[in-house]
Amino acid sequence: MTMRRTRFLALAATTTLAGCAGIATKLTENPTFHDVLGWPERLDLAILGAGQPLAREYKESDVATVFRSNGFDPPADSQYVAWSRDDWRGYRLFVSGLVETPRSYDLTALRTKFERVEQITRHDCVEGWSVIGKWTGARLRDVLADVTPTADARYVVFHCMDNDGAGDAYFESLDMHQAAHPQALLAYELNDRPVPIDNGAPLRLKVPTQLGYKSAKYVNRIELVAALGGDLGQGGYWENEGYEWFAGI
Amino acid sequence: MKKRVYRHPLMVRITHWLTAIALVVLAMSGMQIFNAHPALYASDASKFDSPVMSIEGMDSVDGPQGWVRLGQHRIYTTHVLGFGPNGEGGESVRAFPSWATIPAYQDLADGRRWHLFFAWVFVICALLYARWAFNLRPTLADIRALPAALKSHLLPWKVKPEAHLNPMQKISYFGVVFVVAPIVILSGLALSPSVDAWAPWLPAILGGRQFARIWHFGGMIALMLFFGVHLAMVTLTGVWNNLRSMITGWLVVDSGGAK
Numbered sequence: 275m276t277m278r279r280t281r282f283l284a285l286a287a288t289t290t291l292a293g294c295a296g297i298a299t300k301l302t303e304n305p306t307f308h309d310v311l312g313w314p315e316r317l318d319l320a321i322l323g324a325g326q327p328l329a330r331e332y333k334e335s336d337v338a339t340v341f342r343s344n345g346f347d348p349p350a351d352s353q354y355v356a357w358s359r360d361d362w363r364g365y366r367l368f369v370s371g372l373v374e375t376p377r378s379y380d381l382t383a384l385r386t387k388f389e390r391v392e393q394i395t396r397h398d399c400v401e402g403w404s405v406i407g408k409w410t411g412a413r414l415r416d417v418l419a420d421v422t423p424t425a426d427a428r429y430v431v432f433h434c435m436d437n438d439g440a441g442d443a444y445f446e447s448l449d450m451h452q453a454a455h456p457q458a459l460l461a462y463e464l465n466d467r468p469v470p471i472d473n474g475a476p477l478r479l480k481v482p483t484q485l486g487y488k489s490a491k492y493v494n495r496i497e498l499v500a501a502l503g504g505d506l507g508q509g510g511y512w513e514n515e516g517y518e519w520f521a522g523i
Numbered sequence: 524m525k526k527r528v529y530r531h532p533l534m535v536r537i538t539h540w541l542t543a544i545a546l547v548v549l550a551m552s553g554m555q556i557f558n559a560h561p562a563l564y565a566s567d568a569s570k571f572d573s574p575v576m577s578i579e580g581m582d583s584v585d586g587p588q589g590w591v592r593l594g595q596h597r598i599y600t601t602h603v604l605g606f607g608p609n610g611e612g613g614e615s616v617r618a619f620p621s622w623a624t625i626p627a628y629q630d631l632a633d634g635r636r637w638h639l640f641f642a643w644v645f646v647i648c649a650l651l652y653a654r655w656a657f658n659l660r661p662t663l664a665d666i667r668a669l670p671a672a673l674k675s676h677l678l679p680w681k682v683k684p685e686a687h688l689n690p691m692q693k694i695s696y697f698g699v700v701f702v703v704a705p706i707v708i709l710s711g712l713a714l715s716p717s718v719d720a721w722a723p724w725l726p727a728i729l730g731g732r733q734f735a736r737i738w739h740f741g742g743m744i745a746l747m748l749f750f751g752v753h754l755a756m757v758t759l760t761g762v763w764n765n766l767r768s769m770i771t772g773w774l775v776v777d778s779g780g781a782k
Contacts, residue, residue: 288622288623291551291622291623292621292622292627294547294548294551294625295551295610295621295622295623295624295625295626295627296627298548298551298552298625298626298627298637299610299625299626299627299628302625302626302630302633302636302637308633308636310640311633311636311637311640312636312640313640314639314640314642314643315639317643318639322715322717322718322721323717325721327717327720327721328720329716329719329720330719330720330723336567336568338568342569342571396567396568396716396732398714398716398732399560400559400631400635401559401560401631402556402557402559402560402714402736403560403562403569403571403733404567404568404569404732404733405568405569406567406568482716482720483716483717483720484716484717485716512632515632516630516632516633516636517631517632517635518635518639522715522716522717522718523639523714523715523717523718
């Protein structure tokens, strides 16, 4: 094939692709079309969200030496910084909303009141990478049982101390079925040491059956609600940016 | 003598065009997703220091550079891969350029929306197609006739449309539907942490979750190669006749004398 013909074919191919990209980009910006593209999420949740299969648990030797961190900068407010310098003595996790008995816990209470659970699981980031870590903490369902959710509680919302730099705080949510998963953990240790600041100190959620953004870091308040929407928008910071609420895919 | 033969049943025609759209969208939105972390690892978790392949770039005082890293080798691809058009009127560090991704600008969330929608279209079409493609399973006679068919395709522009699929078409269509498509679909499913909880054997047989990305990426390249050759053959063997046949079902062939 001659150089000219090769160049012509390359140009034709890239122009065609650019045309497809252009049409698709315009369609993406159409709100109705954008909604239609989101339809399969319900189907995916109906299929994959049923049951409580366990994420694979790994061996100690599979654990990565550095657990890659991602997301916003750690909280920088004076209270967080003060807590971090004082072994988190002032920190408390508040659990409230649609519960019989709202409570709060310091880290010692979380460590002593609830069964200590370890899991070595793989963290799959929505970006595509994976890292294996050993997490230790209390089962979310044990903590929820301690406050007794009311009958109309349908979602568990995790309010976090980090924000996007523009003032919007990180938050996430699970439904009651997901929150009851035996591997849904409120983790206070990573690889046998207190959770490092970059990885969500002093307490983070771990949901190994969903993508990393579900596993909210820097959790300081858990709220049980009847519905998402309103201030809770699509149910999470990234969900409000167009990512799926069901982060199982 | 020319005659018309009914070549493509309705279901094949519908799924053919839906699959064509789905393949283009999946490849382009897949490249958008790949851009979020443009590296492949031959393992379960990521070995960030030693990707098998990665697309990298930087903008330095000496000017921009983009390259594909394959193990220790660097192939410079500035202005196309690693550093190229960003969909906002300029160029930046970016694995695949804006003209190859959906959407054009960098947006992982929207790329995923397109990808996870058309993944369903592709899977449903692949299942419907499988029913038809099973009839194409190569027979011993097809394999015996392969050398002759290959020889006749050495000059592709001399290939004439025939009433029946030739052995090369049968083998390549069958291979795409029953080998490449299942690899792409299964490796895509293995990327889902929820699917992996249901079927831990799935990432395991593929060499781990990150290795599944290699299968998924490689399968995409195989599909694109097929797509390219397919387009070339469609064009060279009478583009209007071929296109019309995939719309109406009827293909005009030389009735010649034989057959």
